[in-house]
Amino acid sequence: MEEEKVAVDPLNDLFCSPTEAWTSLDPNYLKVRRIWVLVFWPTLLIAIALGLGLMWRSWWPAIVCGIVAIPWIGLMYWREGRLFRARGFAERETDLYVKEGLLIRQLTIIPYGRMQVIQVNAGPISRAFGVASVELVTAGPSATIPGLNAKEAVALRDRLSLRGQQQQAGL
Amino acid sequence: MIKPPETAVSERPHPLTPVVQAWVMLVALGIFLFREWIEGDFADISSLGNAFQVWGTGLWTVLIITVIQIVFGIFRWIATRFIADESEFRIERTFIWHSSDRINYSKIQSVDIHQPFAARLLGLAKLYVDVGGGPGKKIEYLSRQRAEELRDALLRRSSAELSPAIQPEETDPGTSAEPPLSAPEKLVVTARPLHLVIIAVTSTAFLTLFLFLIAHAIWAMSGGVWEPALALILPLGGIITTKVVGQWNYRLIQSGGSLRVIRGLTSVVSQTVPRHRIQGIRISQPLLARPFGLWRVQVTVLGYGISTDADEINDLMMPAGTWQDVSAALHAIWPGFNLADLPWQGQPPAARWLTWFTYRHRGWSLSRLIFASRRGLWNRRIDLVPYARIQGIDLSQGPLQRLLGLACVNVRISPGSVSATAGHLLGAEARRLAEQLTEAGRSARAGDLALHALLAITP
Numbered sequence: 057m058e059e060e061k062v063a064v065d066p067l068n069d070l071f072c073s074p075t076e077a078w079t080s081l082d083p084n085y086l087k088v089r090r091i092w093v094l095v096f097w098p099t100l101l102i103a104i105a106l107g108l109g110l111m112w113r114s115w116w117p118a119i120v121c122g123i124v125a126i127p128w129i130g131l132m133y134w135r136e137g138r139l140f141r142a143r144g145f146a147e148r149e150t151d152l153y154v155k156e157g158l159l160i161r162q163l164t165i166i167p168y169g170r171m172q173v174i175q176v177n178a179g180p181i182s183r184a185f186g187v188a189s190v191e192l193v194t195a196g197p198s199a200t201i202p203g204l205n206a207k208e209a210v211a212l213r214d215r216l217s218l219r220g221q222q223q224q225a226g227l
Numbered sequence: 228m229i230k231p232p233e234t235a236v237s238e239r240p241h242p243l244t245p246v247v248q249a250w251v252m253l254v255a256l257g258i259f260l261f262r263e264w265i266e267g268d269f270a271d272i273s274s275l276g277n278a279f280q281v282w283g284t285g286l287w288t289v290l291i292i293t294v295i296q297i298v299f300g301i302f303r304w305i306a307t308r309f310i311a312d313e314s315e316f317r318i319e320r321t322f323i324w325h326s327s328d329r330i331n332y333s334k335i336q337s338v339d340i341h342q343p344f345a346a347r348l349l350g351l352a353k354l355y356v357d358v359g360g361g362p363g364k365k366i367e368y369l370s371r372q373r374a375e376e377l378r379d380a381l382l383r384r385s386s387a388e389l390s391p392a393i394q395p396e397e398t399d400p401g402t403s404a405e406p407p408l409s410a411p412e413k414l415v416v417t418a419r420p421l422h423l424v425i426i427a428v429t430s431t432a433f434l435t436l437f438l439f440l441i442a443h444a445i446w447a448m449s450g451g452v453w454e455p456a457l458a459l460i461l462p463l464g465g466i467i468t469t470k471v472v473g474q475w476n477y478r479l480i481q482s483g484g485s486l487r488v489i490r491g492l493t494s495v496v497s498q499t500v501p502r503h504r505i506q507g508i509r510i511s512q513p514l515l516a517r518p519f520g521l522w523r524v525q526v527t528v529l530g531y532g533i534s535t536d537a538d539e540i541n542d543l544m545m546p547a548g549t550w551q552d553v554s555a556a557l558h559a560i561w562p563g564f565n566l567a568d569l570p571w572q573g574q575p576p577a578a579r580w581l582t583w584f585t586y587r588h589r590g591w592s593l594s595r596l597i598f599a600s601r602r603g604l605w606n607r608r609i610d611l612v613p614y615a616r617i618q619g620i621d622l623s624q625g626p627l628q629r630l631l632g633l634a635c636v637n638v639r640i641s642p643g644s645v646s647a648t649a650g651h652l653l654g655a656e657a658r659r660l661a662e663q664l665t666e667a668g669r670s671a672r673a674g675d676l677a678l679h680a681l682l683a684i685t686p
Contacts, residue, residue: 070624070634070654150669161629163622165665169672170618195529196618196639225615225672
């Protein structure tokens with residue numbers, strides 16, 4: 057969120073926060089994401105190495121995968137940090153702003169009056185780190201704020217559903 | 228009209244229902260026996276008996292399946308009841324699987340009448356109740372007249388349950404509390420067969436398949452095999468079926484506050500579209516239909532996007548027609564809106580790099596009540612979304628756009644064919660547009676006034 061404050065060139069300005077600053081996600085969420093990177097990519101690379109190796113009866117796939125593994129997983133690990141910093145949300149009086157994405161950057165504005173259901177979800181790994189995501193279901197596509205502190209997520213849900221009830225509009 | 232529903236009336240579907248449900252088998256059996264009879268001795272009916280000997284098990288299987296289907300159908304018919312009481316509409320099934328569908332009147336989005344071919348021959352129809360989320364509820368089969376009565380009764384109940392702010396019947400303030408829904412009818416648009424054919428054969432799907440077919444024919448003539456062509460001809464036929472046969476004799480009828488679509492050559496479908504449920508409109512034109520000046524009009528209706536039964540649900544408000552027809556259909560949907568009034572905005576010059584062929588055509592427009600966008604090369608389209616229907620705004624920027632300093636603004640609405648996107652604006656302009664749309668949506672939600680102006684309803 058520090059980098060948003062700098063906002064010198066107009067391209068950064070495009071995704072600037074409507075309030076003073078974007079609320080960033082829980083740092084534990086970054087840990088969850090990085091654990092996932094460390095589990096997913098090695099599993100996939102081993103599967104590829106095994107599959108191709110057995111099919112071709114050769115050690116080459118394993119060697120290539122082994123060489124690629126460290127830089128690739130490192131890149132993905134580092135990228136999670138940037139993805140994490142690219143995420144953020146901001147609550148205004150009538151709308152919720154959610155920002156995400158590195159390559160394709162996206163800002164979604166959802167009016168409280170359009171929220172049909174607000175869900176708090178947490179998988180097993182997330183629960184272990186006390187992290188939960190908040191999903192905003194509208195009659196259109198839904199938006200998700202992943203990785204909030206579990207207590208904060210519940211509080212946000214309550215806040216949002218209260219505002220949603222106050223501002224609810226007919227479909 | 229329906230019997231006064233003070234006491235809950237419980238009814239069964241029409242007694243001929245099992246016959247219609249088993250009609251495919253009956254027709255197969257009939258054709259088979261008829262052919263045997265023609266080919267055999269005309270005078271001697273007993274020659275039919277030989278057929279059973281000659282054809283043996285195959286014919287017996289068909290016969291047994293037909294009988295089982297009819298017997299099951301009869302039991303199902305006995306076990307099915309529908310009840311319209313004060314608070315809800317119920318469909319009770321107590322055959323092998325017991326089910327009780329309870330439909331709250333306020334949840335009813337629309338009630339459609341479908342007449343498949345066999346039902347049409349017997350003067351029967353099925354009722355299709357769309358309840359928004361999830362699949363619709365069917366009542367098979369009723370007499371055509373009873374189906375219409377029930378539809379009118381259900382629609383009247385459902386609009387009475389709606390909040391008065393968006394009650395469609397208020398277009399006619401002179402009538403009493405329960406205006407007859409099917410009384411004043413006005414024909415808005417029809418579709419000419421020639422137009423339907425042109426729109427069908429110029430559609431991207433048809434052209435793609437057709438090109439493949441030609442390529443295949445060339446290959447087959449130079450020594451290949453012809454058989455795989457079937458795999459291309461069948462979907463081509465499918466396109467013609469949905470776009471021409473399914474839309475045959477298309478009529479858009481205005482009756483009271485709602486719109487009704489009647490269409491179909493073999494099966495006749497009558498579909499009611501409540502205007503206040505329409506979330507957006509798309510006017511589109513395939514590239515090759517341009518010389519003919521033909522367009523189509525689609526709508527996104529709340530709840531239709533989720534439906535699984537593509538054959539039952541149709542989002543076309545005008546399957547093929549001239550610009551005059553477009554205007555007529557638009558006027559029937561949103562009388563308070565005039566397409567010619569839209570102040571169109573073009574794209575910045577930098578956007579030429581991303582839209583080589585559509586640069587001039589593309590654009591967006593903010594008007595009093597509506598956000599509109601214009602784009603598309605193979606299928607030119609104009610998408611219209613009322614501010615009162617905006618579910619959210621997306622502002623996005625991909626890597627190429629970032630290089631050129633551009634961004635997109637997309638309006639989120641409920642799922643369907645309409646999608647309004649202002650492509651490739653200058654970054655700052657895009658952010659401003661996103662905020663403007665958010666603000667417009669906010670003021671449109673407050674009081675539903677914008678929607679009333681659009682639907683030309685006096686609040």
